[in-house]
Amino acid sequence: MMIYVLYGGQSPEHEVSLKTAATVLKALNTQKHEVYPIYISREGVWTSLGKMPVEGLSAANLTPVSRHANAASSLGEVLATEFSLVGEKVALPLLHGANGEDGTVQGLLELLAIPYVGNGVLSAAMTLDKDVTHRLAGLAGIRQTAYEIVTRRQWEEDRAGIMSRLEKRGLLPGYVKPATLGSSIGISRCEDRDALEAGIEEALRHDAKLVIEREVLGREIQVAVMGNDQPQASLPGEFLHGVKFFDFHAKYANPKLQMSIPAEIPPAAAKEIRESAIRAYEALCCSGLARVDFFFGDDGLIYLNEINALPGFTGTSMYPVMWERTDGTTYAALIEKLIDYALERKRAQASLNGSIR
Template identity: 60%
Template sequence: MKIKMFVLYGGKSVEHEVSLRTAFTVLGSIDREKFDVFPIYITQQEGAWCCCGIQERPHATIDELVMRPESVSPSQSMGSVLLRYMSGEGKKVVLPLLHGSNGEDGTVQGLMELLDIPYVGNGVLSAALTLDKAVSKQLLAQAGIRQTDHISFRLEQWSEEREQWLDRLERALGYPCYVKPATLGSSIGISRCEDKDALIRGIEFAFRFDRKLVIEREVAGREIQVAVMGNERPLASLPGEFIHRHRFFDFESKYMDKELVMSIPAELPAGVMERIREYAVQAYSALCCSGLARVDFFLGEDGQLYLNEINALPGFTGTSMYPVMWERTNGTAYSELIEKLIDYAFMRHADKLTVQYAR
C-alpha cells in the first residue's frame, strides 16, 4: 500500500512565495508509485487550509498550486482537511514546506505531535530555536561556537530608549552592520547599514516584520554553507558557496539573479573544509536539530570561522544549495533526498513511540 504524503505549503508568512517555489519543485519530484500525494495549500492572509485530495500528476505552473479555501476560518478549514483527508487509516507522513512564521517556527510541528503523525524536519523545540536568531545565538555561544558580534533588542526597548540603543550599537558594532528581523529568513527585512541614518531606516524597516531584531557587525570575507541531515548521528555535506557580484546578498539577489554560480565544494584552505563540517554538526546538535538544516558560516579575511545562522527549512528548489550540496557530496539525487528525509521522520516517530506515558 502506498504511503499517504501530506505536503503543506504556502502559509501565513511573508515567505509565502518562497514556500510556493519549494513546493512546486518537491511536488514535481515525488515518486507517485510509492506515495499518494495530498497537496495542502495554506492561504497567506487568513491562514486557511485547502486540499483537493490526491494529486495524480505534478502541476504545470506555480500558479496552479494556489487553491481557494471552502472557509476562510483557519480553524474550520483546518478541521475540515484533518477530518476529510488526514484522519484515515494507513501509513502517512507530513512534509511541511512552510518557510518562516506559522510553519517553520514549531507551530505546525506541535500540531503534528498532537495528531501523532510523523513529519519531516525539525521538532517543536529545534524549529522554534533555529527560527529565532537571538535565542539561537545565545545557545550557540554557550556551546562555544564563534559568531560575529551582535546585539538584540525588542520594539518596546527601541521605542523607550532609542538614543541609548543607537549609541550602544555604534560603540559596540560600528559600521557597516546588518539589521535583521529575529524570526525571518530568505533575507527579508534585512538592511546593510553604513551610517547612522541608514541604521535608523533599517531598524524601522525591520520592525515591520518582527518585534525583535538582531544587529550584527559585518564580517569581511566569504559566506560558506553546509547541508546537514540526520537525527542522532547527523552528517554534513561538502561546503558550498554562491559566487556573485552583490555586496549584500538580499532576497532579489538570491531568487532573481540569473548569473549566480554555485561552487561546490567551495575552494577552501587546507583543513578549513573539515572544520566547517565539524562545526556545522556541533551547531546542529546544540540546537537539538533533526531531519535537516543548512548551517551558514562566514570565513573572515582574518581566516577565522564565524557561524552566521542555521536554517531549519532551507530552500529546496532545483537550484537551492541544500539539495545540490548533497548531490555533489555523495550523488544523492533530489527525489532520493526527499525519501531519505521521510525515512528520518519515520525513525524519529518510532523512537517517540518507545516513550512511556504512564507509570
C-alpha cells in the same frame, strides 16, 4: 504511504514556499506514495487538493481558492477528510518562516501523531529565532560576530541610548535583521548612523525583536546537515553572486547566480566548517535536516551566521545540490531519506516508556 505536502503559509516567505512545493511535488514518486498537497493561504485558510494524480500538478494549480472563510473551519475539513485517513502517513511541512517553520505546525502534527519531515517543535522554534540561535551557539563555544539584541519596546523608550550602545559596540558597518524571518526579508546593510537608524525602523515593520550584527569581511559558506542522532555534514558550498549584500532579489531573481560546490576554501577551513555545522546542529537540538551558514572571514577565522531548519528546495537551492555533489544523492532520493528520518524519529518516540503514541 500517504504523504501530506503542506505549503504556502502566512509568512512573507509564502512565494518561496510555493517554489519549494512545486519542485518537491514534481519529484515525489506517485507510483510509490499517495500524495496529498495541502495549501495554506496568506490568510491561514487550509485547502486540500485531494490525492495528486500520477501525472502530477502544474505550478499554476497550486493556489486554489477555498470555500471556507476562516482557518478553523478549513482546518477542520482537512482534519476530517485527509489527516484522518487510515494507513501509514508522513507530512512534509514546506512552510518557511513564522506559522510553519517555527514549531507551530509541528506542534499540530505532534498532536495528531503524524510523523513529519524536519525539526521538532523545540528545535524549529529555536532555529527560527536568531537571538536564541546566537545564545545557544555561544554556549556551545561556536565563534560568532559581535551582536546586540534590540526590541521594539526598547527602541520606543530609548532610541538615543540604543544608538549609542550600538555604536560603542562597533557594530558599523553591520546588518540589522528581524529575529524571526528568513530569505533576507527586512534585512538592511548599514554603513553609518543614519542607515542604521533607518534599518532598525525597517526591520521593526517585520518583527518586534531585532538582531544587529557586526559585518564580517569575507565569504559566506553553507553546509547541508542531515540526520537524527548521528548527523552528517555535506561538502561546503558557496553562492557566487557578485553583490555586497546577498538580499532576497539576489537569492531568487539573479540570473547570474552560480553555485560553487565544493567551495574553494582551504581543506582545514572546510573541515572546521563541517565539524562546526554538526556542533551547531546538535546545540539547537536539530533533527532531520538543516542548512548551517558560516562566514569564512578575511582574517582566516570561521564565524557562524545562522541555522536554517527548513532550507529551500527550489531548483536553485543550495541544500539538495550540496548532497548531490557530496555523495551522489539525487533530489528524489534525498526526499526519501528525509522521510525515513521522520519515521525513525517517530519510532524512537514511540519506544519511550510512558509514550502515548
